[in-house]
Amino acid sequence: xxxxxxxxxxxxxxxxxxxxxxxxxxxxxxxxxxxxxxxxxxxxxxxxxxxxxxxxxxxxxxxxxxxxxxxxxxxxxxxxxxxxxxxxxxxxxxxxxxxxxxxxxxxxxxxxxxxxxxxxxxxxxxxxxxxxxxxxxxxxxxxxxxxxxxxxxxxxxxxxxxxxxxxxxxxxxxxxxxxxxxxxxxxxxxxxxxxxxxxxxxxxxxxxxxxxxxxxxxxxxxxxxxxxxxxxxxxx
Numbered sequence: 001x002x003x004x005x006x007x008x009x010x011x012x013x014x015x016x017x018x019x020x021x022x023x024x025x026x027x028x029x030x031x032x033x034x035x036x037x038x039x040x041x042x043x044x045x046x047x048x049x050x051x052x053x054x055x056x057x058x059x060x061x062x063x064x065x066x067x068x069x070x071x072x073x074x075x076x077x078x079x080x081x082x083x084x085x086x087x088x089x090x091x092x093x094x095x096x097x098x099x100x101x102x103x104x105x106x107x108x109x110x111x112x113x114x115x116x117x118x119x120x121x122x123x124x125x126x127x128x129x130x131x132x133x134x135x136x137x138x139x140x141x142x143x144x145x146x147x148x149x150x151x152x153x154x155x156x157x158x159x160x161x162x163x164x165x166x167x168x169x170x171x172x173x174x175x176x177x178x179x180x181x182x183x184x185x186x187x188x189x190x191x192x193x194x195x196x197x198x199x200x201x202x203x204x205x206x207x208x209x210x211x212x213x214x215x216x217x218x219x220x221x222x223x224x225x226x227x228x229x230x231x232x233x234x235x236x
Contacts, residue, residue, distance in 0.1 A: 004170050006211060007154070010204055011174025017147050017201045018175045022140060026179070028121060029133035042133045047176060049137020054148075054168040057141050061156035062164025069159035082212050085157030089150045089209030096146065096202035116142050150205040157212045 029046040065081035072080025099105035120139045124132045141148075151171040155164035 004166070007151070007167055007170045008174045010208055011151065011171045012177070013174075014147055014201045014204050015175045015178040017197045018145075019178050020197060021143065021145055021147075022179065025121070025136055025140065025143075029129075029136045042129045043180065045130045046133040046137040047172075047180065049134040050140050050175075050179075051137075051169070051172050053138045053141035054172045055165045057148075057152050058155040058165040058168030059161045061152045061168075062158060062161035065156035065159045065164060066161065068156075079159075079215060081159040082157035082215060085153040086209040086211075086213030088153050089205050089212060091209075092146055092150060093202045093204075093206035093209060096205070097199065100199055100202070147201050147205065150208060154208055154212050 026043070026046060029042060065085065068081040068084055069079075072078065077083075095105055120142065121136065124135050127135065151168065155167035155171075158164050158167060
């Protein structure tokens with residue numbers, strides 16, 4: 001449970017980054033809501049779409065992590081998925097910090113993701129409010145956001161699709177309070193702190209990566225994994 005709490009608190013602390021990145025999409029999703037559906041309904045649809053995309057991303061990351069964990073078992077390396085995921089997060093966070101200090105970044109967001117997201121938003125411009133908001137929420141998984149994919153990597157480090165989906169669920173929960181407040185003056189609140197957000201979020205990603213490597217961000221085990229951990233504990 002400690003791992004889940006850490007995921008939630010880290011997501012909550014970094015949610016101003018999500019607000020800064022996704023603010024335009026929230027505004028686009030809510031455009032015309034007054035003549036279509038109540039704003040709360042449109043906003044809820046957007047965040048529901050985000051939840052679907054994050055959980056789906058967690059399932060994919062967990063499946064990939066399970067494959068890496070299987071390779072690690074064959075090679076006699078335990079928790080290989082967590083080590084790989086944590087190392088990637090630390091590398092991204094350090095690279096971002098160095099880039100903010102004037103070094104050339106080695107990590108570049110795939111341009112195809114940004115192009116795909118732009119294409120999706122253009123196609124959705126004429127959709128009704130709730131449908132548009134839901135689709136935009138789902139499409140946020142295409143956003144080339146290192147913060148989002150750091151948590152996806154942490155999810156993959158669990159080596160389990162179910163556990164990874166749980167990580168992304170709590171990541172979404174941590175982002176929700178501030179994101180839901182976007183329509184109530186959040187831009188003015190987050191404005192003064194916006195310059196510090198890249199450094200803060202990169203530093204948090206490094207910490208998350210180190211905790212993932214150390215095995216401190218694993219959610220409660222489920223199914224077969226829970227049984228194996230119970231057997232292992234009995235043996236000790």
